[in-house]
Amino acid sequence: MSAGKKEKRLVSIGPRPFAGLAPVFWVGTYDSRNRANIMTAAMGGLCCLHPPCLSVSVDTSSWTHGAISERRAFTVSIPDQSLVREFDFCGLVSGRDEDKFSALGLTPGVGEHVDAPYVEECPVVIELLLRHSLPLGSHTQFVGEIMDVKIRPECLNSDLVPEPEALRSFCFYPMSGEYYDLGRFLARAFAVGKTLGSFYGK
Amino acid sequence: MSAGKKEKRLVSIGPRPFAGLAPVFWVGTYDSRNRANIMTAAMGGLCCLHPPCLSVSVDTSSWTHGAISERRAFTVSIPDQSLVREFDFCGLVSGRDEDKFSALGLTPGVGEHVDAPYVEECPVVIELLLRHSLPLGSHTQFVGEIMDVKIRPECLNSDLVPEPEALRSFCFYPMSGEYYDLGRFLARAFAVGKTLGSFYGK
Numbered sequence: 001m002s003a004g005k006k007e008k009r010l011v012s013i014g015p016r017p018f019a020g021l022a023p024v025f026w027v028g029t030y031d032s033r034n035r036a037n038i039m040t041a042a043m044g045g046l047c048c049l050h051p052p053c054l055s056v057s058v059d060t061s062s063w064t065h066g067a068i069s070e071r072r073a074f075t076v077s078i079p080d081q082s083l084v085r086e087f088d089f090c091g092l093v094s095g096r097d098e099d100k101f102s103a104l105g106l107t108p109g110v111g112e113h114v115d116a117p118y119v120e121e122c123p124v125v126i127e128l129l130l131r132h133s134l135p136l137g138s139h140t141q142f143v144g145e146i147m148d149v150k151i152r153p154e155c156l157n158s159d160l161v162p163e164p165e166a167l168r169s170f171c172f173y174p175m176s177g178e179y180y181d182l183g184r185f186l187a188r189a190f191a192v193g194k195t196l197g198s199f200y201g202k
Numbered sequence: 203m204s205a206g207k208k209e210k211r212l213v214s215i216g217p218r219p220f221a222g223l224a225p226v227f228w229v230g231t232y233d234s235r236n237r238a239n240i241m242t243a244a245m246g247g248l249c250c251l252h253p254p255c256l257s258v259s260v261d262t263s264s265w266t267h268g269a270i271s272e273r274r275a276f277t278v279s280i281p282d283q284s285l286v287r288e289f290d291f292c293g294l295v296s297g298r299d300e301d302k303f304s305a306l307g308l309t310p311g312v313g314e315h316v317d318a319p320y321v322e323e324c325p326v327v328i329e330l331l332l333r334h335s336l337p338l339g340s341h342t343q344f345v346g347e348i349m350d351v352k353i354r355p356e357c358l359n360s361d362l363v364p365e366p367e368a369l370r371s372f373c374f375y376p377m378s379g380e381y382y383d384l385g386r387f388l389a390r391a392f393a394v395g396k397t398l399g400s401f402y403g404k
Contacts (some may be wrong), residue, residue, distance in 0.1 A: 012324070
């Protein structure tokens with residue numbers, strides 16, 4: 001077997017919930033007592049461009065599951081690295097038992113377009129109206145239509161495009177249970193591929 | 203206004219498709235001519251733990267959209283940084299017009315559990331059976347149940363857990379259209395939060 005062949009060898013680890021790195025989201029809702037709550041989520045992301053939609057998967061037994069179903073609205077606040085401890089804390093306690101905003105000294109912002117609170121300290125906030133609820137087993141996937149994106153002004157360039165490095169995001173790795181920060185710029189999309197295949201020499 | 207207050211100020215950029223960093227996936231299918239094809243995707247991720255499911259959003263006009271709908275199966279291959287040009291290339295051309303495996307010199311592996319091909323050169327490969335198709339507008343979200351995960355053995359630790367640094371993954375930023383690599387280890391999940399709030403001093 002050549003070295004090249006050996007490099008390609010893969011081993012099976014079975015039907016495990018692993019798909020590499022995942023973005024991290026705080027899902028904001030008002031609960032049945034009208035209290036602002038946030039849930040730590042690491043299963044979600046954009047799922048449609050027109051209309052712009054975002055999905056997030058929520059454990060059916062969680063406090064947030066009931067809140068999204070009742071209010072049909074939620075927010076996503078994306079923390080920066082300075083908030084990694086606070087983010088992790090919210091995955092360890094339930095809004096049933098604890099006022100997480102108060103425990104962490106975070107500020108609940110009032111949604112401008114939807115009936116849900118957000119985390120004012122985050123550099124990115126997304127307001128969503130619930131469009132679909134898809135029960136999948138342990139989790140329900142909630143699909144929300146994006147009503148607005150709010151960003152800290154110093155994280156935008158002059159074209160009002162978010163600058164990845166300024167957002168100081170981090171991501172989550174399932175199975176190993178680790179947070180990693182964003183690395184260095186690698187390449188420009190819809191561009192770097194033009195040096196290959198049918199584009200080659202054009 | 204205090205400095206603290208000023209830091210929290212957010213500006214609206216409207217209902218844009220932005221949700222920070224996203225994982226990158228090659229979606230593998232056999233097309234109507236039985237040819238192995240791969241699509242570049244940056245909207246998808248895990249969406250359920252039990253059973254383990256993964257969703258991926260696919261443009262309704264794309265070649266892959268028809269292939270998944272017909273075969274009811276697909277794979278996700280996660281490229282490492284050495285494949286960023288090849289990954290970008292596949293977002294620039296359609297499987298209707300070009301044999302991307304052949305153009306890029308990649309090897310189509312034959313799915314062990316599902317009727318779909320994968321990229322042998324990738325360190326992570328996931329085999330999926332289609333469970334749900336959710337039309338959202340420009341994109342359909344396909345939810346697949348994970349039948350198997352295959353990983354390059356040198357990317358696993360002794361507990362058969364994938365090691366983030368060994369996978370050498372990269373991520374995509376929508377709007378700015380940039381690829382970034384994975385950064386440094388930041389913190390352990392379900393642990394670092396135990397220094398805060400109700401855990402404090404315990």
